[in-house]
Amino acid sequence: MADVPAEAPEHCPGTQSEDAGKVSACQGCPNQAICSSGAAREPDPGIAEVQVRLATVKHKILVLSGKGGVGKTTFSSLLSRGLALNNSEKNVAILDLDICGPSVPRVMGALGEQVHQSGSGWSPVYVDDNLAVMSVGFLLSNPDSAVIWRGPKKNGLIRQFLSSVDWGELEYLIIDTPPGTSDEHLSAAQYLSGAGVTGAVLVTTPQEVSLLDVRKEVDFCRKVKIPIIGVVENMSSFVCPKCKFNSDIFPAETGGAIKMCEELDVPFLGKLPLDPQLARACDEGRNFLSELPDTPTSQEFSKLLKRIEEECQKQP
């Protein structure tokens, strides 16, 4: 019963139920009139708003991972930059739904930028001719201040992000998420249900601790009916800059992402080796792909990118 509000009376039938507002438990509930009128059973008006706003967006890709710090934002930034490079005549955008820890502005080199309001909605920040960025980081007056919000408030902001940003015509919209399977993810899935999501890319590291959480994310995608484009294994191995010895910093005790993908029957997209230069490029907001195109990480990423693009083209 996901639709029972938090402060509802005991035995609340749920706002979506046929009996909402009509059973004995509803007596005395301040929302009884709303429930019995059937207004609560109408779909959230936000869904339609988002659908209208995102009608000009062709492919919407969610980047998810159960665990934090596995490289979602790094991957999202590479993905948006790679797509923008490959499709120079088309527009790409990245949307940061991590409200408590927005790192997209830094990684995209857009720190300190401001969002402007116009008649047609919020104007995103452009870091390139065809690459737009939107994040809660642009709305904070002090970058060190914490956003201490509970779920419902985050939900409201996500709805606004999805329905009020003036993206224009977009070929790809990359949506970067915080770790977990909670408010942000549910809200995104719910509001995007009308507009439709092309699919989700799940990011993990090879360790079992991370795979454990990604299994939960796969379960989540199936529960909310988001197609899975595939799984990316990040930080797969580390090549010592001195002796070129390849070591597994994050050992795949249980066979890594490949084995998990087999078990859960989801596509495995590829592995990205750990490269300290990539971490540095992200810290400094530089474009790793165009600056260091010959590194093994860039090369592996191009293969991944190709697979993701193909996967998107398959869908109408």
Add this chain to the structure above:
Amino acid sequence: MLDGVKHIIIVLSGKGGVGKSTVSTQLALCLREGGYKVGLLDVDLCGPSIPHLLNLEDQDVHQAPQGWIPVYADKEKQLAVMSIGFLLKSKNDSIVWRGPKKTAMIRQFLNDVYWEDLDYLIIDTPPGTSDEHITVMENLKHMRCDGAILVTTPQIVSVEDVKKELSFCERTKIPVLGVVENMSSYICPNCQECSNIFSVGGGRAMAEKAGIPLLAELPIDPRVWQSIEKRSSCVTLMPETTIAKKFSELALAVVNAVGENN
């Protein structure tokens, strides 16, 4: 329920994957091996990793008249563990909950677990500054919470999020015990060359700037995970390694910092 708990320590970090759970687990093991009775509470509901890190994945929580009986990691019952992982049927199951439901669960974890007498209760949190954190802070307001340990990696991206956590601690009036810089460097097992994969010194610089103690700088060492199966700390298993030395320094620093608060 927490009346018999002498010290409560919260492990926080704005960013995910920086090693909160690893630090919490190793700290709990170190303290237990130092002769203390320790509780470890995992309030990460969407991604509980503590059961895996202590090799307790198939354990169950039992209900007793006094409350929920935590899972004990050892025969001597010196390390008690509670996590939502113990309540899930399969490791593939996801907890897809919004805030209010998470709040209720955490309240139960704080109020209904029968910890008995503990020297230290370590609370491991998910990344961020949202429902889980607000709930823990609200419920601990009436109790003596000794303080928070902030974990970060040296990268700017992580330090930035930890600064937010610091402002969270200030606003919720939780004392900060100090900062742990994790994944400071990596020693190549072949040539012993030290690489700063995730840059270096970010945690130290932040601690200095904010005027809070730097508790430890921990290198990356994949061998830490070997201590999983044995359920004993890296300090006991491989005392000669750098990481073990750093962890025992950390445990000592925490014991001292908490002792001063009394």
